[in-house]
Amino acid sequence: MHSQSLPAAAALRRLLGFGIVVLGLFAALQMGWQHLQRDYPAPVFAAFLAGLMAAGATALGALPVAFPQRVSDRVQDSLFGFGAGVMLAVAAFSLIVPGIEAAKAQGASALGAGCVVGGGILLGALALLAVERFLPHEHFIKGREWQSITTLRRAWLFVFAILLHNLPEGLAIGVAYAGIEESRASALATGIAIQDIPEGLVVAAALVAAGYRRRTAVLIGMASGLIEPVGALLGSIVVRVSLPLLPWGLAFAAGAMLFVISHEIIPESHRKGHEAFATGGLILGFVLMMILDLSFH
Helix, strand or coil, X not given: CHHHHHHHHHHHHHHHHHHHHHHHHHHHHHHHHHHHHHHCCCHHHHHHHHHHHXXXXXXXXXXXXXXXXXXXXXXXXXXXXXXXXXXXXXXXXXXXXHHHHXXXXXXXXXXXXXHHXXXXXXXXXXXXXXXXXXXXXXXCCCEECCCCCCCCXXXXXXXXXXXXXXXXXXXXXXXXXXHCCHHHHHHHHHHHHHHHHHHHHHHHHHHHHCCCCHHHHHHXXXXXXHHHHHHHHHHHHHHHHCHHHHHHHHHHHHHHHHHHHHHHXXXXXXXXXXXXXXXXXXXXXXXXXXXXXXXXX
16 A cells, blocks of 8 residues: 555655646746736737747646646546636637627627627637638547548647637737737736646647657647747737727637637537536636636726
8 A cells, every 4th residue: 555655646746846837937937928018018019929928838738748647537627627618708708898898989889789799709600610621630529520631640630620729819819919908908818828728738638648659749739839829910910900800800719719619628528427527617717717807907
């Protein structure tokens, strides 16, 4: 009994120490980002820096997979639910509500603002659906799409799937920094970065479970967040060039997020019989992001 508990205790201490290091690095990254944001207040550059912070959080989350300890399915499903909850709150409080406010500020009635934001949500979801249909990729749940394609390696198919997850987050950051209050945009970026840490862990762990070597899985998981600063830059530039697109851009990002939540994250978190843990994680993530958003007002 004692000989079996010693390795477990050593593994626990190692994971605890690694967690402290990860939190310290994330705090340092956030402090550096805030410092650069003060020195370079341009919204486009601030959006790019926020996207880099989210990418860094994803990379930090993927690092624990390099250790031999396996993340349990229950923990993975709880983390999936947590990420879904954060994204739901981001879509509601940081994108849809500011989108309605922006439409009203541009002269739209309450009904008109609702129609504009509703249309933007539909466009965002349809855009992700189109990409999901026409871009060959691999789901974590259903496996490979476009079975006739044999020239693409499964690693690249996973990369395409991960990009579908992270692109809406980058767009949301960019649109927020280009058009709404800086405090609300900062809350959105911080919330996305928080959920990117468990997302990076889950992505890398899923790759290991699919048969990839740990080093490869960690590298792919770390690289999966690089689309976020690109999306942030794109979203901020588009909205800055044409400010009337702001409510549409916010709603578009919300629709894309809602598509990813419903199409991938929630089904993945429920498929192994841990629905209660996934639902608890979702509610916790939603409440945490709601409080975070309100605290920046």
